Amino acid sequence: MTTSEGLEALAALRGALERSSTAERVADALRERIIDGDLAPGARLSEEALGQALGVSRNTLREAFRLLGHERLLVHRFNRGVFVAVPELEDVVDLYRVRRALELDAVRRADRAPQGAVARVGAAVQEGEAAAGRGDWWGVGTANMRFHQALAALADSPRTDEVVRRLLAELRLVFHAMAAPRDFHVPYVALNRRIHRLLEEGRLQEAADELADYFDTAERQLVEAFSAEPG
Amino acid sequence: MTTSEGLEALAALRGALERSSTAERVADALRERIIDGDLAPGARLSEEALGQALGVSRNTLREAFRLLGHERLLVHRFNRGVFVAVPELEDVVDLYRVRRALELDAVRRADRAPQGAVARVGAAVQEGEAAAGRGDWWGVGTANMRFHQALAALADSPRTDEVVRRLLAELRLVFHAMAAPRDFHVPYVALNRRIHRLLEEGRLQEAADELADYFDTAERQLVEAFSAEPG
DNA sequence: TCATGAGGATTGTTGAACAATTCACCGATC
DNA sequence: GATCGGTGAATTGTTCAACAATCCTCATGA
Numbered sequence: 081m082t083t084s085e086g087l088e089a090l091a092a093l094r095g096a097l098e099r100s101s102t103a104e105r106v107a108d109a110l111r112e113r114i115i116d117g118d119l120a121p122g123a124r125l126s127e128e129a130l131g132q133a134l135g136v137s138r139n140t141l142r143e144a145f146r147l148l149g150h151e152r153l154l155v156h157r158f159n160r161g162v163f164v165a166v167p168e169l170e171d172v173v174d175l176y177r178v179r180r181a182l183e184l185d186a187v188r189r190a191d192r193a194p195q196g197a198v199a200r201v202g203a204a205v206q207e208g209e210a211a212a213g214r215g216d217w218w219g220v221g222t223a224n225m226r227f228h229q230a231l232a233a234l235a236d237s238p239r240t241d242e243v244v245r246r247l248l249a250e251l252r253l254v255f256h257a258m259a260a261p262r263d264f265h266v267p268y269v270a271l272n273r274r275i276h277r278l279l280e281e282g283r284l285q286e287a288a289d290e291l292a293d294y295f296d297t298a299e300r301q302l303v304e305a306f307s308a309e310p311g
Numbered sequence: 312m313t314t315s316e317g318l319e320a321l322a323a324l325r326g327a328l329e330r331s332s333t334a335e336r337v338a339d340a341l342r343e344r345i346i347d348g349d350l351a352p353g354a355r356l357s358e359e360a361l362g363q364a365l366g367v368s369r370n371t372l373r374e375a376f377r378l379l380g381h382e383r384l385l386v387h388r389f390n391r392g393v394f395v396a397v398p399e400l401e402d403v404v405d406l407y408r409v410r411r412a413l414e415l416d417a418v419r420r421a422d423r424a425p426q427g428a429v430a431r432v433g434a435a436v437q438e439g440e441a442a443a444g445r446g447d448w449w450g451v452g453t454a455n456m457r458f459h460q461a462l463a464a465l466a467d468s469p470r471t472d473e474v475v476r477r478l479l480a481e482l483r484l485v486f487h488a489m490a491a492p493r494d495f496h497v498p499y500v501a502l503n504r505r506i507h508r509l510l511e512e513g514r515l516q517e518a519a520d521e522l523a524d525y526f527d528t529a530e531r532q533l534v535e536a537f538s539a540e541p542g
Numbered sequence: 543t544c545a546t547g548a549g550g551a552t553t554g555t556t557g558a559a560c561a562a563t564t565c566a567c568c569g570a571t572c
Numbered sequence: 573g574a575t576c577g578g579t580g581a582a583t584t585g586t587t588c589a590a591c592a593a594t595c596c597t598c599a600t601g602a
Contacts, residue, residue, distance in 0.1 A: 101389065128583080128584095137556045138584090140556080150378075158332065159562075159563050160563090177466060177467075178413075178471055180416070185411070237409060239406070240405075240408070243474055371585090390554075391594085391596095392553065
């Protein structure tokens, strides 16, 4: 084999090889616990206690806090500490405003999507159907997130991917803060399937219209849940 | 006056009262120097040297680095240090993809814009005209940024504001990395004026179409500049 | 010319220290 | 009884010094 062949094959692994700092690993761990709801919205994260529990120094922990603060999962109040963010009604509205702009744009331009992007949307739909089949409502929610992440990926834009990932993580926080997340996700599985089918057939505008409807009803439902049980 | 009246009036000031940390102030200073071009793309920022120059400890400086890293103005290479980001061709394309989605959406929905938002667009246009009048091409660029920030603000969405602010800061980096930024901005002043007039008259779709044209030509121009002088 | 180490420089991370600030508690006062 | 004010503990903001881990340079050797 030629040298260039070997080097090219190796270059693909470079991303995986990059070691991550402890701060990033700590941030990953905390992010997971926040998204899973182990750390409830509003909970305060003590530097000393958490640092001791995770076995890292205060300085490193603070770096992790910054990372999650920029993802809006934590709010940092000066001289008061960091807290798990508590989504408000306005946040829900804002989240959906940005999602509408980005995801709808991605769907409408899906004809320029990279190879296999539509297939990944389909995989997320299937994952959601499987979770719904075994009554795993939280798994349905996870699949739903993956579905929308895959929609955003149709734009073939790293920055869109990053922004949407952050928005969806925040949305998980909203689910934890609202009244009855149990029955929220399941009804959307069928709609996701429909959107994916339209994408496969290249009927992009129709897919975008369906998605717009999805946003409208989901937002309305969340707003109602928030009005019922104020934060 | 009633108690609730007074409290409500005071609540509006709360944001301004929040003191900022040293790390944030350091980040502000560095951001300015990067945007103004004093710190060229690719330049390495030594922790020790910079910390000494700014009179802050390494820890604090590293916090500032994280902040700017998340704005993509700095890139952090593990065990190697932080560098001023060097925009590539793909970055230009990606920046414009996201701007198209967000700014066009904001303009199309400008009928729901908050009070005075269109006026702020007009103020940015005027600022650009004034700068062009006195031959201050860099001032024209600054006014241009403010114009687009004002367009994004039509969406009345804090998250849109934040994302667009980051995109525009990155774009400034692109200007520094390209060949001839001097003549780039001025031609767009007239177009900005036209877009603002259409907004005032409520002809939103036409305004969006003009803006889309703007994006197309500006992107093409930048891509050409990059092909001519590869980074 | 190319590979190989050795050494120096820089970053990653920790721990401790001190100042500044907040919070909770407890009297004092009206 | 409620509010105001102050004291002190607890927590955060920031710095400093130290050491390990890693990278880069450069001289050396084949």
